[in-house]
Amino acid sequence: xxxxxxxxxxxxxxxxxxxxxxxxxxxxxxxxxxxxxxxxxxxxxxxxxxxxxxxxxxxxxxxxxxxxxxxxxxxxxxxxxxxxxxxxxxxxxxxxxxxxxxxxxxxxxxxxxxxxxxxxxxxxxxxxxxxxxxxxxxxxxxxxxxxxxxxxxxxxxxxxxxxxxxxxxxxxxxxxxxxxxxxxxxxxxxxxxxxxxxxxxxxxxxxxxxxxxxxxxxxxxxxxxxxxxxxxxxxxxxxxxxxxxxxxxxxxxxxxxxxxxxxxxxxxxxxxxxxxxxxxxxxxxxxxxxxxxxxxxxxxxxxxxxxxxxxxxxxxxxxxxxxxxxxxx
Amino acid sequence: xxxxxxxxxxxxxxxxxxxxxxxxxxxxxxxxxxxxxxxxxxxxxxxxxxxxxxxxxxxxxxxxxxxxxxxxxxxxxxxxxxxxxxxxxxxxxxxxxxxxxxxxxxxxxxxxxxxxxxxxxxxxxxxxxxxxxxxxxxxxxxxxxxxxxxxxxxxxxxxxxxxxxxxxxxxxxxxxxxxxxxxxxxxxxxxxxxxxxxxxxxxxxxxxxxxxxxxxxxxxxxxxxxxxxxxxxxxxxxxxxxxxxxxxxxxxxxxxxxxxxxxxxxxxxxxxxxxxxxxxxxxxxxxxxxxxxxxxxxxxxxxxxxxxxxxxxx
Numbered sequence: 001x002x003x004x005x006x007x008x009x010x011x012x013x014x015x016x017x018x019x020x021x022x023x024x025x026x027x028x029x030x031x032x033x034x035x036x037x038x039x040x041x042x043x044x045x046x047x048x049x050x051x052x053x054x055x056x057x058x059x060x061x062x063x064x065x066x067x068x069x070x071x072x073x074x075x076x077x078x079x080x081x082x083x084x085x086x087x088x089x090x091x092x093x094x095x096x097x098x099x100x101x102x103x104x105x106x107x108x109x110x111x112x113x114x115x116x117x118x119x120x121x122x123x124x125x126x127x128x129x130x131x132x133x134x135x136x137x138x139x140x141x142x143x144x145x146x147x148x149x150x151x152x153x154x155x156x157x158x159x160x161x162x163x164x165x166x167x168x169x170x171x172x173x174x175x176x177x178x179x180x181x182x183x184x185x186x187x188x189x190x191x192x193x194x195x196x197x198x199x200x201x202x203x204x205x206x207x208x209x210x211x212x213x214x215x216x217x218x219x220x221x222x223x224x225x226x227x228x229x230x231x232x233x234x235x236x237x238x239x240x241x242x243x244x245x246x247x248x249x250x251x252x253x254x255x256x257x258x259x260x261x262x263x264x265x266x267x268x269x270x271x272x273x274x275x276x277x278x279x280x281x282x283x284x285x286x287x288x289x290x291x292x293x294x295x296x297x298x299x300x301x302x303x304x305x306x307x308x309x310x311x312x313x314x315x316x317x318x319x320x321x322x323x324x325x326x327x328x329x
Numbered sequence: 330x331x332x333x334x335x336x337x338x339x340x341x342x343x344x345x346x347x348x349x350x351x352x353x354x355x356x357x358x359x360x361x362x363x364x365x366x367x368x369x370x371x372x373x374x375x376x377x378x379x380x381x382x383x384x385x386x387x388x389x390x391x392x393x394x395x396x397x398x399x400x401x402x403x404x405x406x407x408x409x410x411x412x413x414x415x416x417x418x419x420x421x422x423x424x425x426x427x428x429x430x431x432x433x434x435x436x437x438x439x440x441x442x443x444x445x446x447x448x449x450x451x452x453x454x455x456x457x458x459x460x461x462x463x464x465x466x467x468x469x470x471x472x473x474x475x476x477x478x479x480x481x482x483x484x485x486x487x488x489x490x491x492x493x494x495x496x497x498x499x500x501x502x503x504x505x506x507x508x509x510x511x512x513x514x515x516x517x518x519x520x521x522x523x524x525x526x527x528x529x530x531x532x533x534x535x536x537x538x539x540x541x542x543x544x545x546x547x548x549x550x551x552x553x554x555x556x557x558x559x560x561x562x563x564x565x566x567x568x569x570x571x572x573x574x575x576x577x578x579x580x581x582x583x584x585x586x587x588x589x590x591x592x593x594x595x596x597x598x599x600x601x602x603x604x605x606x607x608x609x610x611x612x613x614x615x616x617x618x619x620x621x622x623x624x625x626x627x628x629x630x631x632x633x634x635x636x637x638x639x640x641x642x643x
Binding site: 049051052053055057058064065066067068070071074075077078080081082084085086105108109110111112113129130133137138139142145146149235237238239274275276277278279280 | 390
């Protein structure tokens with residue numbers, strides 16, 4: 001690419017996406033979860049399909065080495081062949097309905113898994129089509145079509161109006177949140193396109209601006225507690241993960257007495273369900289669900305409750321904080 | 330400029346897999362089997378014996394645990410060589426103390442160059458499986474078919490010649506394959522492959538031998554509890570490795586009691602676990618997995634034979 005074109009491209013990149021405002025944690029209206037719970041707790045199993053020989057994307061390689069990437073592909077396949085059932089048995093045991101971040105092509109590849117989750121009334125939300133197809137380089141129309149395909153696929157296979165989004169492999173465009181909210185509204189009205197899991201700026205839900213003006217929020221999903229980040233990126237020992245989860249919960253539970261917090265454990269069936277790790281995960285689930293003031297919920301349930309009861313108050317509080325800051329500044 | 334629209338085409342979006350190597354099947358949905366004498370957990374202890382050449386080419390990538398320094402990287406070369414001179418003998422003693430019959434995955438070039446080592450491994454007893462030529466001869470997509478075919482043939486034939494064993498199994502260096510590898514293994518009379526880590530039981534996959542349809546077994550050799558993965562890639566402590574292996578074993582033993590036969594496969598590298606400060610950790614692991622009435626410890630080929638017999642009966 002010519003130098004001046006590169007410069008133009010750089011100049012068009014935004015310093016911040018500016019979809020939410022600064023909103024201090026210590027000055028917010030109190031959130032009270034159903035039943036007086038202090039923490040809304042949800043588990044988000046990512047059920048993913050990675051392709052053995054995906055097309056290349058100019059911005060990101062799907063696999064580190066020439067295809068077929070047997071090591072990477074086969075451990076993810078382990079998650080679906082072996083790990084899913086183990087994780088599901090644990091969630092059953094502790095009375096947790098999963099909120100699945102779904103590579104929606106899995107509806108076609110492995111409908112047996114979808115059926116098991118549907119029978120349990122788990123929630124399905126969109127995580128794109130494949131985790132080896134990225135948003136980078138898609139035009140707006142292409143990204144809209146991909147998101148629409150994913151939401152229609154979920155609806156066709158589960159009957160659910162998709163409420164949440166986590167971009168495939170966390171690959172985003174500047175329009176991702178706008179498009180998800182718009183397609184959700186087009187397909188399902190107020191029932192679809194309610195929340196995003198793509199932002200990690202808070203321990204409570206927060207309003208997110210989308211261009212259609214839809215009431216749309218960010219749902220705390222937590223990369224820090226995400227087993228793949230913990231195990232594969234930060235290379236944490238399994239039992240330490242259990243300790244981290246308990247500490248994370250302890251603090252959110254403590255603070256939740258002041259104003260309700262959200263804790264999410266994002267999982268992958270090829271990480272937590274491995275034989276050397278599942279015990280550590282179970283210990284954390286037992287610990288968390290053993291506390292009295294925990295609302296065990298799904299992403300949609302938390303999003304709908306928050307939006308119905310606290311969304312307007314949040315906007316007012318954000319505006320008031322900004323006004324106070326201007327006056328005092 | 331946007332990507333071509335075909336980036337959103339998904340020609341293999343269908344029931345099952347996006348490839349034809351084997352059938353989609355969830356472990357929990359298969360009929361339970363038991364191992365010989367009613368045992369529920371089969372234990373496969375795999376010892377990987379490797380040669381990491383000093384003049385590493387790194388084609389198409391540098392293998393983990395290989396040379397990282399400018400040539401000549403004597404420190405990594407000799408530290409890996411340590412395993413074949415010193416570490417393995419400590420490991421053999423530990424195995425003997427627990428009456429374990431291991432499976433030796435050995436680079437064919439190493440086997441050819443170390444007749445004394447082969448002699449000692451044969452005396453100890455165990456099954457030899459092919460582990461490619463050396464750790465710098467990878468199998469990979471884009472590799473010319475002729476080149477890979479020669480590599481597989483040379484590796485398998487060399488190992489058969491120097492061990493006198495039939496050599497039924499194969500473990501690719503770094504578990505890396507091309508799209509041709511499974512067929513080439515079948516063509517060379519290999520019965521099972523250990524590369525795909527997608528199950529806790531053996532299963533069968535398709536492989537063409539000289540253009541004719543056939544099959545090959547997959548014997549998944551878990552990566553995530555390997556000594557080198559935990560201690561060399563993840564940099565976890567020795568104590569943590571022991572805990573992880575014990576936790577994995579305990580979990581699979583329990584699952585095998587409730588849901589039918591399972592395979593516990595532990596891959597070890599003498600250059601790592603054979604170090605003086607680590608060998609006691611291996612001994613602790615071996616003590617933990619020995620002496621259970623539900624456990625059947627055997628070489629991989631015997632485990633596969635029992636699996637084939639059991640699945641033919643159901």
